[in-house]
Structures are given as structure tokens and as C-alpha cells.
Amino acid sequence: MTTEITNIRLLVNTRQQNQLLRGKELASLPCLQNAYLVIEDGIIAEFGEVKNRQSKVPDVVDASGQLVLPAWCDSHTHLVFAASREEEFVDKINGISYAEIAARGGGILNSAKKIAATSEPELLRSARSRLQEVIAYGTGAIEIKSGYGLSVEGELKMLRVIKRLKETSAIPVKTTFLGAHTYPLEYKENHQGYIDLIIHEMLPVIAREKLADYIDVFCETGFFSPGETETICRAGMRHGLKPKIHANQLNLSGGTQVGVKLGAISVDHLETMDDDAIQTLAGSTTIGTLLPTAAYFLRMPFQPARKLIDAGCAVALASDFNPGSSPSGNMNLVVSMSCIAMKMLPEEAINAATINGAYAMELQNETGSIMVGKKANLIFTKPVPSLAYLPYAFGSNHIDKVMINGEFQKSRI
Ligand code: NIG
Ligand code: FE
Numbered sequence: 001m002t003t004e005i006t007n008i009r010l011l012v013n014t015r016q017q018n019q020l021l022r023g024k025e026l027a028s029l030p031c032l033q034n035a036y037l038v039i040e041d042g043i044i045a046e047f048g049e050v051k052n053r054q055s056k057v058p059d060v061v062d063a064s065g066q067l068v069l070p071a072w073c074d075s076h077t078h079l080v081f082a083a084s085r086e087e088e089f090v091d092k093i094n095g096i097s098y099a100e101i102a103a104r105g106g107g108i109l110n111s112a113k114k115i116a117a118t119s120e121p122e123l124l125r126s127a128r129s130r131l132q133e134v135i136a137y138g139t140g141a142i143e144i145k146s147g148y149g150l151s152v153e154g155e156l157k158m159l160r161v162i163k164r165l166k167e168t169s170a171i172p173v174k175t176t177f178l179g180a181h182t183y184p185l186e187y188k189e190n191h192q193g194y195i196d197l198i199i200h201e202m203l204p205v206i207a208r209e210k211l212a213d214y215i216d217v218f219c220e221t222g223f224f225s226p227g228e229t230e231t232i233c234r235a236g237m238r239h240g241l242k243p244k245i246h247a248n249q250l251n252l253s254g255g256t257q258v259g260v261k262l263g264a265i266s267v268d269h270l271e272t273m274d275d276d277a278i279q280t281l282a283g284s285t286t287i288g289t290l291l292p293t294a295a296y297f298l299r300m301p302f303q304p305a306r307k308l309i310d311a312g313c314a315v316a317l318a319s320d321f322n323p324g325s326s327p328s329g330n331m332n333l334v335v336s337m338s339c340i341a342m343k344m345l346p347e348e349a350i351n352a353a354t355i356n357g358a359y360a361m362e363l364q365n366e367t368g369s370i371m372v373g374k375k376a377n378l379i380f381t382k383p384v385p386s387l388a389y390l391p392y393a394f395g396s397n398h399i400d401k402v403m404i405n406g407e408f409q410k411s412r413i
Contacts, residue, residue: 003039003406004057005068006050010387011035012069013354014047014370020287020359021351023312029347031387037068039376042405047370065383066400067390069350071140071171072331072379073357073368076244076268076289078178078322079134079144080127080161082114085323098298098325099222099250107324108182111148115158123161131169134321134329136413138399140171140377141358141367143244143318145216147178152201155179159211170404171377174361176244177202177212180224180232195228199235207239213362214265215241219255226254233262244360248272249294260284266316266360270303271295278304282311287360290352291320292337298325305342316356317349336394346388376406 011032019025036053038046088101088110101107115123127144134142144162149155159175166173179198187194206212215236219229233243243262247255249269256277259267267281268289281288290303308315317338321329331353338349358368367375380401384390390398402409 001041001059001406002045002057003059003061004055005037005039005061005063006055007062007064008035008037008068009033009063009065010067011037011047011370012067012387013350015355016371018355018364018369018371020314020364021356022314023309026309026315026348026351026356027345029351037370039406042376042407044370044372044374044376046372063380067381067384067387068370069379069381070354070367070369071377071402071404072138072353073141073355073361073363074134074139074319074321074329074331075143075266075316075357075360076291076318076320077142077144077329078147078320079130079142079329080123080146080158081111081148081323082118082123082126083111083323084327085110088324102182105185108148108150109185111323112150112154112184115148115154116151120157120161123157124164127161127165130321130329131165132411134319134331135171135402135404135409136411137330137332138379138402139329139331140375140402140404141361141363142171143174143176143214143361145176145178146212147181147216150179150181150184152197152205155202156205156211159206163211172361172363172366174214174363175212176214176216177206177236177241178216178218180217180228182218182223191228195232198232203235203239207241212241214244216244216246218246219258220246220249220253221251226258229255229258230262233264237262244268248277252277256281260286265362268318269294270308271300273304273307278307278311278313281308282313287314287316287356289316289318289360290338290342291318291326292342293328293334294320294326296337296341297327302341305338305344309344309348314356314359315348315352316360317352318357318360332390332398333394336391339391340394346391349391350387376403378403
């Protein structure tokens with residue numbers, strides 16, 4: 001089936017070839033004014049300027065006044081969870097810190113208890129509804145982590161739920177094994193015992209059943225050290241899982257350096273960076289994935305996006321959707337917050353949330369820009385005065401429709 005979208009006021013992020021964007025390159029966002037786009041069987045077949053165009057396609061959609069963007073590529077989420085944690089949100093308002101909540105069995109351990117008590121079908125049902133929600137918010141490709149299981153059974157349960165989502169979802173899903181999210185209570189005094197469980201009990205089954213694409217470790221003071229991170233990642237790598245790690249969120253944990261040393265696809269969070277961590281990242285092929293809604297929700301200083309970009313890093317943006325530190329998977333908000341709080345230019349933020357996010361999931365050949373051969377996963381905006389208006393008017397919904405594989409989605413926000 002062939003569809004033509006015509007009279008697009010601005011077709012955003014149009015590219016002839018793929019490239020991971022770093023440093024100054026992030027500020028250049030190629031766009032076409034008054035454009036058309038031809039979609040064949042869900043794939044972008046052709047695009048260009050409307051002038052002189054004689055359309056031969058019978059199925060034409062008029063997009064007058066609308067901006068069309070590649071759908072968001074959300075490369076870091078914990079979308080599978082059993083329950084929300086707004087009670088901790090209130091605790092924090094009352095002055096209790098994230099670390100204190102974690103130390104008394106809240107936080108990740110709270111989510112793990114709830115995962116253990118929730119059936120696989122129920123987890124699938126709630127995750128599917130969250131996935132529908134984020135697609136309506138314009139997400140067209142997503143990474144989802146385990147990490148609230150913290151036992152062989154719990155981690156496999158989460159990964160099987162993600163596998164079902166992957167098999168049934170209209171958008172590409174990548175899976176990350178995050179068994180090393182924290183130490184479960186029974187291993188509080190026996191860290192090596194839990195690391196052995198990850199390496200010898202979890203990873204072989206995950207590899208056999210092809211349950212993950214990547215391996216993640218929460219490299220953080222009080223969680224996993226850089227040495228432990230390296231051991232766990234190397235074990236994952238022996239099973240074909242590339243590292244994508246939680247680094248430098250709460251402390252200068254050494255996570256960035258170990259991620260770069262391992263050739264990680266990405267190091268994510270990066271709230272707490274010094275010059276050494278920034279220079280190490282800038283000199284590497286590893287992507288720095290910034291999660292501003294997590295910093296916002298935890299009332300932490302935002303990631304130093306400007307310093308990272310000015311140093312020449314390849315930066316991506318993601319939502320970190322999870323019940324503890326970012327209970328929102330709305331990438332429009334992530335993009336807006338990046339401009340407002342981290343002083344990214346709208347062009348930089350859109351590139352970071354599309355093409356660089358696709359690279360952070362190795363999905364750059366399928367999605368992340370308007371390019372012939374990529375999926376027609378697109379955001380159609382309402383009439384807005386300009387591209388910069390999208391992050392500027394941060395409280396409004398600018399999305400008119402979302403298209404996935406060439407089909408307009410029924411669920412709207
Ligand atoms: O990415 N930092 C570690 N993990 C999650 C939060 C986990 C939780 O509190 O549930 C994050 O922010
Ligand atoms: Fe996370």
C-alpha cells in the first residue's frame with residue numbers, strides 16, 4: 001500500500017545518510033519546507049519539496065500547517081513494573097532522601113517485592129498499557145530494562161514480559177538485562193554471591209532463550225563498583241550482550257570510565273560529571289544518554305548537557321520511565337526540559353531524542369530520521385508557529401496524530 005503525505009509545512013530531520021551526531025553536529029537539524037512524503041508498506045519511499053511534484057499516488061493525506069517529525073527514540077526505560085511508588089514521592093517531600101529510602105528497603109527493593117507478587121500476565125497487561133500511552137506521546141522505538149526482579153525467577157519473568165512486548169508491539173523494542181540494579185536483601189552482606197547468581201544462573205538462561213540485547217549495571221556508590229560493573233558486563237559480553245550502563249547518577253562513580261573502557265553502547269544518567277569523565281566520554285564512541293526527568297523528579301542538578309556537547313560528546317535523550325525516579329515516559333517533556341533546564345537548543349534536543357536515541361539502541365537503520373528505507377514512525381503536530389514552539393510551550397500537547405509503520409494510531413492523548 002502506498003500513501004502520500006502532502007503540503008507538510010515542515011518535514012523535520014530529513015537525511016540522506018545515517019550519522020551519529022556529536023558536539024556541534026547536534027545543532028544542525030535538516031528540514032524541508034512545504035514537503036511531501038511517500039510511504040510504501042510502512043516504509044519511507046521518497047520525500048522532497050511539493051513544488052513541481054505531480055503526485056501519482058491515489059491515497060493522499062493533506063498535512064497543511066503541520067510539522068512532521070520522526071517519532072521519538074526512547075533508549076532508556078524501566079517500563080515494566082508492578083506498581084507505582086507515590087508513597088515514596090510523598091516521603092521525599094517530607095525530607096527523606098533517595099538513598100535513605102533505598103537503605104530502608106524502599107526504592108528498587110520495594111519494586112522487586114511487588115514484581116515477585118505479580119503474575120506474568122498482569123505485568124504484561126500493565127506494561128502494554130504504558131507502552132500504548134508512550135506511543136500516543138510520540139515514542140516510535142523503545143528500550144526496556146529488567147532489574148526489578150533481582151532473583152532468577154523475577155528477572156526471567158520481567159524479561160519474558162519484555163519479549164512478549166517485543167513480539168507484539170508495533171514499534172521496535174530493545175531489551176536490557178539489569179539484574180545488577182541493586183543487591184537483594186538476602187545478599188546484602190554477600191555481594192559476590194549475588195554477582196555469581198547473575199553470572200552463573202541468570203545470564204546462561206537469558207542467552208539460551210535470547211531474552212536480552214544488552215546488559216546494564218547500576219554503577220553507583222552503595223550499589224555496584226566499577227570493578228563489579230566490569231566483571232558483570234564482561235560476563236554479559238561473553239554471551240553477546242553489549243553494555244549500556246547506569247553511570248554517574250548520584251556520585252562520581254567511575255561508571256563513565258568503565259563504560260568507555262568496555263566499549264559500551266551508552267552510559268546513561270550523567271548528573272554528576274567531572275572534567276575527567278567528560279573528556280573520557282568525548283574521546284570515545286560511547287553515547288552519553290541524558291535523563292533530565294529523573295534529575296527533575298529527584299530534585300538533583302541537571303546533567304551538564306552544554307559541557308558535554310561543547311566537549312564533543314555524542315548525546316542522546318531518554319525518559320528513564322520508572323516508578324522511582326521518573327514516573328513519566330513523555331519524551332515531549334524530556335525534550336522541553338532539556339532546552340529549558342539544560343540549555344540545549346531545540347535542534348540539539350530533537351536530534352538527541354531521535355537519531356542519536358536510535359543509535360543508542362542500534363536502531364539507526366530502522367528509525368530516528370526521515371530517510372528513505374526507514375520505518376514511517378512519525379509525529380504529526382497540531383498547527384504550531386515554529387519548531388522551537390514545541391519545547392517552548394512545554395505544558396501543551398502539540399501532537400495531532402502519531403503514525404507507526406505508516407498507520408495512524410487510534411489512541412490519542
Ligand atoms: O534509572 N538509577 C537507578 N535506577 C532507576 C531508578 C530505580 C528506582 O528507583 O526504581 C533510574 O533512575
Ligand atoms: Fe534508569
